[in-house]
Amino acid sequence: MPSISLVDYLSIDDGTPRLIANECTSCGARYFDRRNACAACFAQEFRPAEVARDGILRAFTIVHFAAEGVPVPFVAGVVDCDGTSVRGNVVNVAPDPEHVSVGMKVRLTTVLIGTDQDGVDAVGYAFEPVDREDA
Numbered sequence: 001m002p003s004i005s006l007v008d009y010l011s012i013d014d015g016t017p018r019l020i021a022n023e024c025t026s027c028g029a030r031y032f033d034r035r036n037a038c039a040a041c042f043a044q045e046f047r048p049a050e051v052a053r054d055g056i057l058r059a060f061t062i063v064h065f066a067a068e069g070v071p072v073p074f075v076a077g078v079v080d081c082d083g084t085s086v087r088g089n090v091v092n093v094a095p096d097p098e099h100v101s102v103g104m105k106v107r108l109t110t111v112l113i114g115t116d117q118d119g120v121d122a123v124g125y126a127f128e129p130v131d132r133e134d135a
Contacts, residue, residue: 001119001120001121002119002120002121003120003121003122003123004120004121004122004123005123005124006113006122006123006124007032007124007125009021009032010110010123010124010125012110012123016053017053017108017109017110017125018050018051018053018108019032019050019051019053019081019086019108019125020048020049020050020051021048021049021050021051021084022034022035022046022047022048022049023046023047023048023049024038024040024041024043024045024046025043025045025046025047026038026041026043026045027040027041027043029041030049030051030084031046032086051081051082051084051086052081052082052084053081053107053108054081054082054105054106054107054108054130055079055080055081055082055086055105055106055107055108055127056079056080056103056104056105056106057077057078057079057090057100057101057102057103057104057105057106057127058077058078058079058080058085058102059077059078059102060075060076060077060078060090060100060102061075061076061077062074062075062095062096062097062100063075063076073095073096074089074091074095075089075090075091075093075095075100076088076089076090077089077090077100077106077127079106079127081108086127088125088126088127089111089126089127090106090126090127090128090129091109091111091126091127091128092109092128092129093128093129104129105129105130106127106128106129106130107127107128107130108125108126108127109125109126109127109128110123110124110125110126111123111124111125111126112124
């Protein structure tokens with residue numbers, strides 16, 4: 001079934017999800033949105049940089065209220081992917097403090113957002129816990 005990435009910086013072409021940041025060629029700061037200049041050093045040159053797929057959950061919140069149609073509760077977090085800070089939901093884990101903790105190892109995964117009338121899947125990204133055996 002064909003699929004399309006919901007955001008430009010999520011690559012799903014080869015079946016393995018990857019996040020591609022815009023990296024400042026001067027100072028190395030990374031951004032996921034389009035930039036005219038680096039917010040850290042004001043340089044104007046960027047190059048694509050693949051972000052590590054594995055990371056450490058540095059902060060999270062359990063969301064209990066959301067827009068209509070968004071299932072709650074869910075976990076929203078900030079993940080340190082080898083020095084690149086990435087915001088994303090944490091999936092495939094119970095949304096409670098007994099199962100989610102700061103410092104837990106997570107890995108990039110994809111989530112189905114929806115399917116259009118032509119059968120094309122819209123795909124987003126999230127993070128899921130890494131089992132100790134996989135680490």
